[in-house]
Amino acid sequence: DVKVTQSSRYLVKRTGEKVFLECVQDMDHENMFWYRQDPGLGLRLIYFSYDVKMKEKGDIPEGYSVSREKKERFSLILESASTNQTSMYLCASSFSQGKYFGPGTRLTVT
Amino acid sequence: GENVEQHPSTLSVQEGDSAVIKCTYSDSASNYFPWYKQELGKRPQLIIDIRSNVGEKKDQRIAVTLNKTAKHFSLHITETQPEDSAVYFCAASGGVSNAGKSTFGDGTTLTVKP
Numbered sequence: 001d002v003k004v005t006q007s008s009r010y011l012v013k014r015t016g017e018k019v020f021l022e023c024v025q026d027m028d029h030e031n032m033f034w035y036r037q038d039p040g041l042g043l044r045l046i047y048f049s050y051d052v053k054m055k056e057k058g059d060i061p062e063g064y065s066v067s068r069e070k071k072e073r074f075s076l077i078l079e080s081a082s083t084n085q086t087s088m089y090l091c092a093s094s095f096s097q098g099k100y101f102g103p104g105t106r107l108t109v110t
Numbered sequence: 111g112e113n114v115e116q117h118p119s120t121l122s123v124q125e126g127d128s129a130v131i132k133c134t135y136s137d138s139a140s141n142y143f144p145w146y147k148q149e150l151g152k153r154p155q156l157i158i159d160i161r162s163n164v165g166e167k168k169d170q171r172i173a174v175t176l177n178k179t180a181k182h183f184s185l186h187i188t189e190t191q192p193e194d195s196a197v198y199f200c201a202a203s204g205g206v207s208n209a210g211k212s213t214f215g216d217g218t219t220l221t222v223k224p
Contacts, residue, residue: 033211040119040216041216042116042199042214042215042216042217043154043199043214044214045211045212045213048211056211058211059111090153090154097142097144097159097203097204097212098144098156098159099144099146099154099156099212100156101146101153101154101155102153103152103153104153
């Protein structure tokens with residue numbers, strides 16, 4: 001059974017702080033993804049990675065960066081958090097096509 | 111890039127009735143179409159998928175149909191139950207324009223009234 005875990009379920013940060021969200025999967029999946037989910041806007045792709053040290057921008061990469069130093073771990077970094085980055089962040093991994101999602105991190109930036 | 115439109119945004123049915131959610135996509139090269147169910151406060155979970163070489167796929171009370179010519183696909187839930195209440199997302203991927211990453215629809219909130 002695939003397990004995708006995220007470092008925090010809830011996070012509160014102040015404007016301007018550097019924020020790290022971590023995602024770990026235990027199924028040796030090549031592909032990992034970071035989405036944000038906002039009401040009425042569905043799931044929007046921030047960044048994805050097909051392999052270690054490899055990353056590609058998604059649809060809304062501005063204000064975010066990522067790191068993938070190990071196959072099982074994919075980190076999302078908010079360099080300087082802003083209030084408009086308050087959202088639910090979902091990590092996912094996949095082997096071929098179907099995605100397995102983590103439980104999500106609800107980030108509030110005040 | 112790929113564009114996926116999903117309708118309706120909300121759907122309310124009586125328990126036992128059928129529910130149908132429709133999605134259209136723009137990239138004719140897309141070849142994989144999954145559906146995800148997200149219950150309140152939980153993560154999205156893959157419930158069924160279809161590839162472009164198949165026209166229909168069934169799994170108990172849920173089925174997905176694909177019309178490649180018209181570039182649309184649909185989720186059908188029969189004999190709905192209150193536990194089917196959730197947000198359902200369609201997605202499309204595999205086209206040249208998105209290199210394997212999925213483009214999601216905006217979601218349909220399904221409410222099944224007992």
